[in-house]
Amino acid sequence: MSKELRRKDRKAIDTPTQITNVHTGEVMGFLVNITKEGLMLISTYPIPQHQIYQMRIHCPQFSIDVGGDSLWGEPTMDKKNYWTGFHIIDISEEDQATLDQFVDNLT
DSSP: OOSOOOSSOOEEOOSOOEEEETTTOOEEEEEEEEOSSEEEEEESSOOOTTOEEEEEEEOSSOEEEEEEEEEEEEEOTTSSSEEEEEEEEEOOHHHHHHHHHHHHHOO
16 A cells, blocks of 8 residues: 555454455455454455445354445555455444454454
8 A cells, every 4th residue: 555544553364254245245355454444355356446345244253244435456566466445334233343342352
């Protein structure tokens, strides 16, 4: 990422956590890090910026649905994968409580 735009410290994810597109069932990528308001994933294809996605985060302990706005994207250094940053713009109260507890428990 060329500019540091984050306002919150992101928590790294050390367990493979798949993210799928709720509408298509397509695997979008894997969670790299997360806050209570946003996330970054790594994928095998570029995800268009400034698009809204309904995503399901499949953690080993739970699955939650979030609406996310893709804010930025760029290829990895080897140019074989792609980073994408999302701002969470829609989430149910129940899923937000689950996400909050998950993020609070990450080191």
